[in-house]
């Protein structure tokens with residue numbers, strides 16, 4: 001490992017020292033391409049974030065890809081209904097690794113204002129591994145940018161080897177998740193027990 | 204008016220026989236494509252099942268329900284005031300007009316009066332909503348035609364200015380939750396009207412440049428003129444409202460017909476189209492923006508002082524007497540109505556939304572049959588749907 005002070009000294013002389021891991025993460029973190037995939041109201045704020053005023057391009061994420069095959073990041077922006085949940089998981093499964101998920105808005109986190117509804121999934125983290133949650137209804141575009149920066153920080157800390165390596169470098173970690181189907185009363189499975197466990201009720 | 208059932212093109216799902224140059228018959232097959240629910244041009248989670256013969260649409264089936272959020276059921280289980288924030292999330296581009304329609308229905312139910320100042324504020328916010336909705340729709344329509352980014356960026360730049368006003372007034376950019384039964388939630392912040400005036404004065408400049416760039420653009424003309432035609436009689440019998448109906452040349456605007464609010468006091472015209480194609484719908488929206496600007500200019504001159512909410516209006520423990528009421532307004536997308544039945548309890552017994560987007564979408568197949576699949580995308584864009592309102 002090179003000392004931080006020496007590195008800075010060298011950088012002043014025009015010598016840049018880095019590690020493969022840093023370079024790799026730097027590249028990955030600054031070109032996170034989101035899937036252009038909007039579900040409800042929050043998607044409009046996601047769109048606003050990509051427009052001139054907030055300009056998500058400053059963080060390297062302006063390339064919204066319509067195809068999951070070209071996307072790195074799924075922004076679940078809006079209410080996931082039980083009719084839509086299977087397609088959301090299917091889209092996630094179609095994305096290549098490395099891939100990340102941002103749950104944007106109260107609905108994607110927990111069902112939000114529509115939680116009591118019979119057709120609303122109570123949080124996408126029951127079915128997908130969510131990296132960042134953004135509260136708000138809808139979150140402001142700044143909040144989305146903040147989430148993106150947080151995600152970049154997370155990517156920076158991931159090591160190429162060892163226990164902290166990202167999922168795509170770990171052969172044992174799953175990269176696809178079971179797609180739920182319509183059951184008699186609910187989607188089946190209603191949640192992925194590997195990802196989400198109901199909070200025990202303490203009486 | 205007779206009921207029209209015939210569609211412009213005969214609905215045959217058989218393959219039109221194709222012949223090669225030497226006259227021999229070629230094999231043909233129908234192709235079924237499910238566009239959506241995740242598709243860049245379906246405006247949210249909407250699915251069109253199209254049957255294609257080559258490039259031509261021979262059948263189109265809209266599939267809804269991917270965003271069914273139980274709005275009506277939730278509203279029947281909560282107090283009248285409790286549904287106000289939910290109405291924001293119906294058509295999430297125009298929360299203030301949704302608020303107004305709902306408030307109007309409840310005011311009719313409970314017989315509340317709206318003070319003069321509140322009526323002015325309602326008109327100003329509703330027309331600002333119309334401005335931002337129509338500009339964004341035109342941006343999205345052009346995006347569907349392949350003008351990626353630029354027109355939408357321009358539209359959103361203007362939209363953001365109006366959203367800043369909404370934020371100053373209501374505290375939220377999109378989900379304003381501002382109207383109350385018998386008035387508005389709070390008074391205008393200081394200097395707000397001057398900010399509106401500035402935006403209203405600047406808006407024609409943006410419109411001029413937008414129209415100069417686009418209205419006679421060859422690609423736009425080729426992609427929109429004669430595309431997605433809607434016959435006038437069919438539009439009337441299908442219950443189409445809003446810019447879609449007026450683009451067919453039917454003079455029907457609830458602001459003029461229903462005399463709700465204080466629209467009678469303002470001078471404005473209703474732009475009408477002639478052909479009922481996508482181009483007319485696009486132009487109607489731009490012309491409506493100019494009329495809205497006229498209303499805004501007149502309203503801004505005359506805002507009176509006084510309270511913004513009926514002093515008799517009770518927000519907590521609100522129980523209208525048994526009865527029913529229908530309140531409707533001319534939303535940016537068409538007739539937005541709320542139908543309420545009260546049984547005297549704090550919750551509505553029945554709460555029903557008449558969503559313009561859903562009803563305008565019902566004739567999508569009639570507009571698209573016989574045209575190419577690329578035109579179906581543009582036609583869908585010109586209907587101006589918001590899925591929150593279609594599925595509720």
Ligand code: SF4
Pocket residue numbers: 040041042043077078079104105106107108112113136137138139292
């Ligand atoms: S969190 Fe709020 S704004 Fe976002 S999709 Fe849900 S209801 Fe709409």
